[in-house]
Amino acid sequence: MGYSESTGGRKAVFNPIADDGNEYKFCSTCAFGSVCVGHGVDKIGLTELHCLVEHAGPFRTGDAIFRHGDRFSAVYAVRAGTVKTSQVDREGRELILGFHLPGELIGLNAIHTEIYPCDAIALETVEVCRFSFPALATLATRIPQIQKELFRRLSKDIGDASQRIQESTADERLAAFILNLCARYEARGFAANALRLSMPRSDIANYLGLAAETVSRVLRRFQDSGLLVVEGREVSLKNPAGLREVARNILPD
C-alpha cells in the first residue's frame, strides 16, 4: 500500500499514516488528508466532496493561481510543486506570507473578506485541486467532519502565523524554518532529513524577515558546524537534534 507519484522532480510516496490509532491516508483526489480517512467514503460524504473537485494545472514557475483582489470563489489544495503566497505593499515591496507544499490548502483565509488577500504564485511546476467554495461550505454544514477539518486547518494556520513572530535571532528563525519544512515533507511521505528549498534565498529571507545575505551566511555557519549540508537548493540534515537545539525558542511542547 502506498503509491508513489512524481512531484516537481521529487519522488513522493504517500503512505497510510497511523498516528492516533486511525488509518489516515493522503487522498490524491481531494487532498483532504485527515478527512479522507480509511473510514469509508460514503460515511463522510467523500463522493460528494470528490464531485466538487476540479484538477487544474500545470502552472509554470511564476504563474498565479489566484491574485490579491480576485473575488473569492474557491480554495485550492496543492497536489504537486510548491506555492508561495505573498502581498505587495503600497511601496511595491513583496511580503511573503507562506510556502505551501503538496497536500496543503490555500485560499481558505479569504472567507474573511470574500476577496483573496494575497497572491498565490507557483515556485515550480504546480498542480492543484480546486474546490468551489460555496459548495464546500454547504457540504460542511451537512458533514460535520468536513466542517471540523476546515476549522482545524484555519486554526492551525493561526498557530503557524503567530509562531513566526517569536523566533528572535537569525539562527533560530532559519533553523525553525528548515525543521518546519522538513517535518511537513516528512508527514507527506518524503524522505526524512532531506529537503529541497524550492524558493530562492531572497524569498526565504523575505519570509523570515532577514536579508538574503544573512540567510546565506547562516546556512554556511550551520554547515561549518556540521548541522547540515547545503548543495544549491538541496539540504540534508546531519544533526537534526542540534538544529532543534538552535531553534529551541519555539512553542511549548
Added chain:
Amino acid sequence: MGYSESTGGRKAVFNPIADDGNEYKFCSTCAFGSVCVGHGVDKIGLTELHCLVEHAGPFRTGDAIFRHGDRFSAVYAVRAGTVKTSQVDREGRELILGFHLPGELIGLNAIHTEIYPCDAIALETVEVCRFSFPALATLATRIPQIQKELFRRLSKDIGDASQRIQESTADERLAAFILNLCARYEARGFAANALRLSMPRSDIANYLGLAAETVSRVLRRFQDSGLLVVEGREVSLKNPAGLREVARNILPD
C-alpha cells in the same frame, strides 16, 4: 437606541452600526456582533445560540479564564475588560499572542489540537460569555450563518497574526498597534482618537517584539512630534493621519 455600559472604568456605548446597508448591532447577550443582526432572531437561530451562553466573571486582574493545556471545551466572548493570550516557552519566558477587547472571541483556535494552546489572562476586571464548543459546532452545521461567522473570525485571526510580522521598525510597529487598538475600540462604539492601554508597557513590548524601554522612547518621540499625547495609560491621538503615515508599512488597502 444604543445603550451604555461600564467597561473597566470606561463608558462603552453600543450603537447599532450600519456599514453594508444592514442594521448591525452588538448583541450584549451573545456578543456575536455580525451574526446577531437585525434580521430577526428565529431566522438564524439566535434563540438557540443564546441558550448556549453562560455568563461568567467577574475575573480580577491576573486571573486565568483558561490555561494552556486545559482540554478545549468552550470558546469565550469578552463582554467587558481586556484579556491577553500568551504562551510560556520552555525557558519560562512569556510570549504574548494578542489582546482582546469587548466583543472579541477567544479560544477558537484551540479546535486545532483540542487543547487550549495558550493562557487567557484578565488585564483588568473582565466578564465573558462562555459557549460550550461541541454545542456551538453542532449549531453551526444547522445554521450556515453561524458557521460562516466562525470561519470569518478564524480567518481574520490569521490575517491579524500574519500582519504582525511585517512591521519592521519600532515606530511602525507601535503606530500600527495603537491604530489597530483604536479602530477596534471605535468599531465597538467607544470614542474615536482616544484609547486606554490597559496593559503594562512590558506587555506591549513583548507583543511587538521590542524592549519595554523602546516602547517608552518611541511613545515619547511620538508625543514630541505632536502625533499623540500620553498620560500614563491613556492615549489621545492628535494627528491620526500622521500616525497612519508612520505605520504605512501595513497591508495593501
Added chain:
DNA sequence: TCGCGCGCTTGATCGGGGTCAAGGCGGGGC
C-alpha cells in the same frame, strides 16, 4: 562559443534597538 544576467556568496561598514544601570513617579499598606 561567448556574453549576459541572475542567484548566491563573502567582506566591510553602520545603525537600530537590546541590555544594563540608575533614577523618578505613584499607589497601597501599615
Added chain:
DNA sequence: GCCCCGCCTTGACCCCGATCAAGCGCGCGA
C-alpha cells in the same frame, strides 16, 4: 505620615543583522 515596590523613563554602551559593494558560477539565448 512613611516606606516599599512595581511601573515607567532616561542615559550609555554594544551587538546583530541590514546595507553596500565586489566577485563567483551557472544557465540560457544569440
